[in-house]
Amino acid sequence: MNFKENSPFTPGSPVPIELFVGRSNQVKEILQYINQTIYGKQENVYLEGERGIGKSSLASFIRSLANSQYEILGIHVFLGTINNLDEMVRRIFEELLKQTQVQSWFSKIKDLFGQYIKQIGLFGISVSFSPPADELKRLVISFPEALSKIIEKIIEDKKGLLIILDDISELSMKSEFANWYKSFVDQVATHYQKYPVFIMLIGLPENRDSLSKLQPSLMRVFRVVEIEKLSDTEVENFLSSAFLKVNIEVKPDAMEQMVKFSSGLPILMHEIGDATFLKDQDKIIDLDDAIDGILEAGERIGKKYLDPKVYRAIRSERYISILRKCAEVPFLRSFTKQDVEARLTENEKQVFHNFLRKLRELEIIEPDLDKGRGSYRFVNEIYPVYIWMEAQKFKYRTKYKQNTI
Ligand SMILES: Nc1ncnc2c1ncn2[C@@H]1O[C@H](COP(=O)(O)OP(=O)(O)OP(=O)(O)O)[C@@H](O)[C@H]1O
Ligand SMILES: [Mg+2]
Structure with missing residues (x-):
């Protein structure tokens, strides 16, 4: 059998550091803020971008640089499905434990977590943090102090802390989160001269809109970093x-x-x-x-x-049939309203306008500004490939059916 190496590609998970490309402006910008952090300034960045554009990958690249170049301890907490502060805070501390348990100075911070640390898994190689509900509630309220205690313990070995809160789509809809974050920032500013903690929230553009509606003054505390194609x-x-x-x-x-x-x-x-x-x-x-x-x-x-x-x-057969006609020329991303219309039946023509609107709403097509009015294009090159393939299969199936009747 032909031996094949593992694929170097990682569709769906953050890219390994050595294959990370681009984002140099954003990296430069964020590193400046990290530099501020090590002098004791508490920094807050909101990393924003569409789904799948590379937010988690950039964050993980930054974490690695922060660790190697700035001696910052970084944690990357994935919050996708989390919608309450208790669980969020529990995960932050659990991740801190995981990251520090491999360090020689783990013993310095271990005591802070009391008896709620458990070695889990075979050989006790993983660690969990599971305090009772009332303790956890207290930890949510006294989060600034708790972090400050951790920093006191680690400051001989590390210059600061980077906390990445990845995917706040659920939390961004909760006013308790927006208010909690605002009071965290305010409390730090009024109680501590030095607080070398960098927090990076990661979310979609609409998550930021939601947060700013819930707590209008919160958005002032963030430096927004956007990533695109x-x-x-x-x-x-x-x-x-x-x-x-x-x-x-x-x-x-x-x-x-x-x-x-x-x-x-x-x-x-x-x-x-x-x-x-x-x-x-x-x-x-x-x-x-x-x-x-x-x-x-x-x-x-x-x-x-x-x-x-x-x-x-889209349940409408008419819509699907029009869609196939939009991608009729294989590998062509753009089409004009006029060209497609010429291929439509009378019946389809009646709904063509609504069809275009619906597909725009679904973010499948967009106006092709370069080509002028009445021109559209698929939002990427690969969608029409699939639609064209699906159309070929459909044609084949109908032909086959007709022949067998
Ligand atoms: N700078 C990059 N260099 C190389 N590959 C990248 C880069 N950024 C992202 N990728 C790849 O693109 C895909 C999506 O990246 P990632 O998961 O980081 O995006 P995301 O914005 O966090 O997505 P989601 O919104 O789903 O959380 C992954 O397969 C990842 O490996
Ligand atoms: Mg992500």
């Missing part, structure tokens, strides 16, 4: 180094297509890279391999994002 050069750098890591050569025309279809979206470049890597047989990616990979990635992305959002959500 990667440039084509950054995508190319990523794909080159990922393939190089597993000793695979990539032909220039194959690279060009993989970069194009990634549309600057990190999640797509990983899916395309991964699918192409798995298709390849001879350690040389040529154009055919890349096209195979792009089609496969289209299928995966379509199943994950378009099926639930479009095919299952």
